[in-house]
Amino acid sequence: MLITSYNPSELGDTLIAILRPDTAEQKIETHQNVTRISDVATGETLGYNFFEVSQTLGQLDVNGQVHLTTDQVDQLNKLLKATDFEPDLVLDTTPKFVVGYVESAEAHPKSDHLQVTQTQIGEGETLQIVSGSPNMQADILVVVAKIGAMMPNGLIIWPGELRGIASNGMIVSGRELHLPNAPQRPGALILPADYQKVGEPFDFKRAQTLFEA
Template sequence: MLITSYNPTELGDTLIAILRPDTADQKIETHQNVTRISDTATGETLGYNFFDVSKTLGQLEVNGQVHLTAEQVDQLNQLLTANDFEAELVVDDDPKFVVGYVESAEAHPKSDHLKVTKTRVSDTETVQIVSGSPNMAADILVVVAKVGAMMPDGLIIWPGELRGIESDGMIVSGRELKLPNAPQRPGALILPADYQPVGEPFDFKRAQTLFDA
């Protein structure tokens, strides 16, 4: 997993690279302009902060999530090696927002408002997602934020549980995707049945007019 973001207004010329979810006990190690954050218990890398990153990657014309190229990841790995860290960054070009099809939506055994869905996200992959959307039902086309997705508000989708039931991803609303004119209330974004094939990356550009009157 590799999730990167750049917010020069808040953090200056710093690239944040996230590899794993946060843990309670962390170790911080800084060499020159690179800081490694790791899990104290396992030693696994949780993420890196790359300071003065424009010296390595050039000017980043981004404010938010950064989708790095293979060349840029290689440049960061060279920077890690030069600073006595492991070159462990791997390109992640798997689409994280895809069109999904809800095959089933059953009542959560420990909740009166949650639904446990089986949602197809490709021809070969169906995931279990717990949803609190009041309009959740079987046989609808939706947008799925897969594990590793960064939402527009900065929330990262990790594997988790809701009331003891495993949930791998999130069925999202137009409001959560910050689409223009989206209803400002809870509820999954239900796409027209022929909007896009299941498993395709969600077309954010096309969706800018989805809620036009």
């Protein structure tokens, strides 16, 4: 997994690359303009900070998540190798926000407001997602943020548990997607039944008018 972000107003000319969730004990190594963060227990890379990244990738006209190209990932891997790090960045181009269909929604056994859903996301794949949306129910078309998605507020979706029940993704609201005029209250974004096909990448451009009066 590879999630990258760039926020020059807050962090300067630094690209943040995230490969895995944070762990309790971490090791930090810096070689020249690259810092590697790894898991002490496993040695696996958790992420990198690439300082003065414009010297490698050129000017990045982005403020937030960066969707790197194959060539840009190759350049970063060459930089890692040149600074005596393992070139372990792998580009992930699979869509992270997709249209889903809630097949079932059942009460969480340890909560009075959570529901455990089985949600289809296309190509025969069904995710178990725990949702706290007050309008959650079966037989609705929704937007699913898959594992590895970065929300507009910077939150990254990882596998997790809610009160002991596994949850692999998030059914999101229009507010969480920062869609114009979305209701500023909890509740999943329920799409019209024929809006898009299950499994298709969610069309953010089209969605800009979803909440027009």
